[in-house]
Amino acid sequence: MVEKLTLGMDVGSTTSKCLILRGGKDILATALISAGTGTSGPRRALEKALEQAGLRREDIASVTATGYGRAAFPGADHTVSELSCHALGAHILEPEARTVIDIGGQDAKALRLGPEGKLLGFLMNDKCAAGTGRFLEVMARVLEKEVSDLAGLDEQAAGMAAISSTCTVFAESEVISRLAQGVEIPDLVKGIHKSVAVRTASLVRRLGVTPPLCMTGGVARNAGVVRALERELGAPIRVPSLAQLAGALGAAYYGWEKEREKA
Ligand code: ADP
Numbered sequence: 001m002v003e004k005l006t007l008g009m010d011v012g013s014t015t016s017k018c019l020i021l022r023g024g025k026d027i028l029a030t031a032l033i034s035a036g037t038g039t040s041g042p043r044r045a046l047e048k049a050l051e052q053a054g055l056r057r058e059d060i061a062s063v064t065a066t067g068y069g070r071a072a073f074p075g076a077d078h079t080v081s082e083l084s085c086h087a088l089g090a091h092i093l094e095p096e097a098r099t100v101i102d103i104g105g106q107d108a109k110a111l112r113l114g115p116e117g118k119l120l121g122f123l124m125n126d127k128c129a130a131g132t133g134r135f136l137e138v139m140a141r142v143l144e145k146e147v148s149d150l151a152g153l154d155e156q157a158a159g160m161a162a163i164s165s166t167c168t169v170f171a172e173s174e175v176i177s178r179l180a181q182g183v184e185i186p187d188l189v190k191g192i193h194k195s196v197a198v199r200t201a202s203l204v205r206r207l208g209v210t211p212p213l214c215m216t217g218g219v220a221r222n223a224g225v226v227r228a229l230e231r232e233l234g235a236p237i238r239v240p241s242l243a244q245l246a247g248a249l250g251a252a253y254y255g256w257e258k259e260r261e262k263a
Contacts, residue, residue, distance in 0.1 A: 003022055003023045004022075004023065004061040004256065004259050005020060005021070005022050005028070005055065005059055005060050005061055006020070006021050006024070006060065006061055006062050006063075006064065006252045006253075006255035006256040006259060007019070007020050007021075007046070007049065007060045007062070007063045007064070007252055007255065008021070008063075008064050008066065008085070008247070008248040008249060008250065008251030008252030008253070008254070008255065009042060009045065009046060009063060009064070009065045009066070009067075009070075009073055009076065009248060009251060010065075010066050010067040010082075010085065010245070010247035010248040010251060011036065011037050011041075011042045011065060011066070011067040011068065011069035011070050011072070011073050012036045012037070012067045012068055012069070012104055012105055012218075012247075013036045013037060013068045013069070013104065013105040013106040013107075013134075014034065014035075014036045014104075014105030014106070014133060014134075014137070014218070015032060015033065015034055015035070015036055015041070015105065015218060015244070016031075016032070016033045016035060016036055016037075016039075016041035016042040016044070016045040017030075017031070017032050017045060017067075017244060017245050017247065017248040018030065018031040018032075018042075018045035018046050018048070018049040018248055019031075019049065019245050019248040019249050019251075019252050020049050020050070020053050020055070020060070020252065021249070021252035021253060021255075021256055023256070024253055024256035024257070024260070027242075027249070028052075028053040028055075029049040029050070029052035029053035029055075030049065030052075030242070030245055030248070031044075031045045031046075031048035031049040031052065032045065032244060032245070033045040033048065036067075036068070036069060036105065037067070037068055037069020037072055038069065038072065042069070042073050057075075061255070061259050062077040062078065062255040062256075062258060062259055063075060063076050063077050063078075063255065064076060064077065064078040064079070064080055064085075064251040064252065064254050064255040064258075065078070065079045065080075065251065066079070066080050066081065066082050066084075066085040066247050066248070066250065066251040067082055067085075067247055068082070068106070068107075070082075077255065077258075078251075078254065078255060078258060080250075080251060080254050082109075082247060083109065083111065083119060083122055084119065084250065084254070085246075085247045085248075085250030085251045085254065086100065086102050086109065086111065086216060086217075086246055086247050086250060087100065087111050087113055087117060087118075087119040087250065088117060088249075088250030088253055088254060089216065089245070089246030089247055089248070089249040089250030089251075089253070090102070090111070090113070090117075090214055090216050090240075090246050090250075091113055091116075091117025092117075092249055092250070092253060093214070093216070093240035093242060093243075093246060093249065094212070094214040094238050094240055095117070096212050097113060097212050097213065097214035097238065098112065098113055098114075098210040098211060098212060098213075099111070099112055099113070099204065099207070099208075099209060099210045099211070099212075099213045099214070100112075100113060100213075100214050100215070100216060101200060101204055101213065101214070101215045101216070101217075101229070101237070102215070102216045102217040102220075102246070103131070103132060103133060103196070103200060103215070103217045103218070103219035103220070103225070104132065104133055104217040104218055104219070105132065105133040105134055105137075105218065106126065106129065106132050106133070106134050107124060107125060107126035107132055108124070108125045108131050108132050108199070108200055108203060109122060109123070109124045109125075110122060110123045110124075110200075110203050110204045110206075110207040111207075112207055112208065112210060121207060121208075122207070123203050123204075123206055123207045124203075125199070125203055128167075128168075129168040130166055130167060130168050130171065130195070130196075130199055131195075131196050131199030131200055131203075132196075132219075133147070133217070133218055133219045134168070135168050135171070135192075135195075135196060136150060136192065136196065136219065136222065136225070138168055138172055139171070139172070139175055139189075139192045142172055142175050142176055142179070143175070143179070143185055143188065143189070145185070147222065148221070150189050150192075150193070150222055150224055150225075151221075151222050151223040151224040151225075153185060153186045153189040153224075154186065154189050154190050154193055154223075154224030154227075154228075155186075155224070156186040157184075157186035157187050157189065157190040158184065158186070158187065159184075159187050159190075160187055160190040160191050160194065161178055161183045161184075161187040161188045161190070161191040162191050162194070163175065163188075163191045163192055163194070163195045166195075166199070171192075171195065175188055175192070189224065190224070190228075193222070193224040193225050193227075193228040194228050194232075196219070196225050196228070196229075197225060197228035197229040197231070197232045198232060200229055200232075201229060201232035201233050204233060205233075209233055209235060211235055212236075212238060213233070213235055213236070213237045213238065214237065214238045214239070214240065215229070215237050215238070215239050215243060216240070216243045216244070216246035216247075217243065217244060217246070218243075218244045220239045220243035220244065221243060221244060223239075226239055
C-alpha cells in the first residue's frame, strides 16, 4: 500500500499542473502545460506526466483534481478545493511556513497555517485582476515581453517608474503612455512589480504576517515580485523550487491519504 501511486491535477485558469507521487513522498513526475481550464491543457499535462514516469493511467491508484477548473476535469476520483490543496502542498514543500502567499493566474491568496499544516485562516482576492498573474501577463504583452523575462528586466532597472492606477485596464494605458514618453522598460517593470506587491501586501497584512513566509503559485517564479513583496512586508519570503506545483502536490498527497485510510 505504501508504494501506491497517486496523481494530483491542478487545473488552473492559465496553466495545468500535474504531479505523480509514490507512497505519499517520492515525486515521480511533474508536468506543466501553459493552457488551463477549458482547453486540452489538463489532458496533455496528465499524458506528459504519465509518459515521463513511464506509467499508464491504470497504474495510478487515484487521481485528485483541484484548481479553478477541477469540476470540469473528467475521470477524477476526488475533487478538492484549491485552498486545502495549496495549504497541504505548501506545508510539504516548506514545513515551517506559517504564512503562505499564493499568486496564480487570476487570484491571490494569503493562508495562515498551523504547525501541522492545518489551515487556520485565509484571505483571497479573486474579484480583480490587479495583483494577480493576469496583471503581469497584460503588462508583459504591452511591453512585448514574456512573463518569464520580467524578473531579469527588473534586475536591470536603474530606477522605478511608479504605476499609480490600481485597475488593470487603466494601468495598461498608463504603461503605454509612459513607454511613449521614453521611460525605460526595466524601470516600468519594477513599478509593475511594486504595484502587485503593494496589493498583495495589504491582503497579507489583513490576515497577519506570521513568519516564516513562503510563496507558491506561478507568480512565485518571478523573483522581481518576490523581492518587491519582501520589501513591502519587511520580511524574507521562501520560494520552494516546485512553487507552481504546490496545488498539484497537495492534491496527490490528499489522494494518498485517502488510499491509506482505505487500507
Ligand atoms: P493558475 O493556477 O491560475 O493557472 P498559476 O499558479 O499556474 O495560475 O500561475 C500562473 C501565473 O504564473 C501566470 O499568470 C504568470 O504571471 C506566472 N508565471 C508562469 N510562469 C512564469 C515564469 N516562468 N516566470 C514568471 N512568471 C511566471
